[in-house]
Amino acid sequence: MRLSTVILPIHRWSEGRQVWRRAEELGFHAAYTYDHLSWRSFREEPWFGSVPTLTAAAGATERIRLGTLVTSVNPFSCITC
Incomplete structure (x- = not known):
């Protein structure tokens, strides 16, 4: 069985x-x-973008598969896509 988190x-x-x-x-x-702009219970806390987070995670890990649960394209400009 394969488990994900x-x-x-x-x-x-530095902690991530x-x-x-x-x-x-x-x-x-x-x-x-998650690829959301914020999360209700974390509104006053840091919330980082999924793509930079996953890029950093890829550099810090070796075997684990990485991804987003859902990717929202609407809030992004085509210039940054």
């Missing part, structure tokens, strides 16, 4: 690196994050 993009990278590495160490097949 969700990691919210709420960690500054360890979170993503730990998911890999625990043997998860994949780790996903």
Whole structure:
């Protein structure tokens, strides 16, 4: 059985690196994050973009598959796509 996890993009990278590495160490097949502009319960906290978060996670891990649960294209300009 393959298990996956969700990691919210709420960690500054100095902490986030360890979170993503730990998911890999625990043997998860994949780790996903959200591509939302914010989350109701984290409105006053940092919330980072999914693409930069996953890019950093790819550099910090070796085997775990990475992805978004849903990717929202509406809030992005075509110039940055």
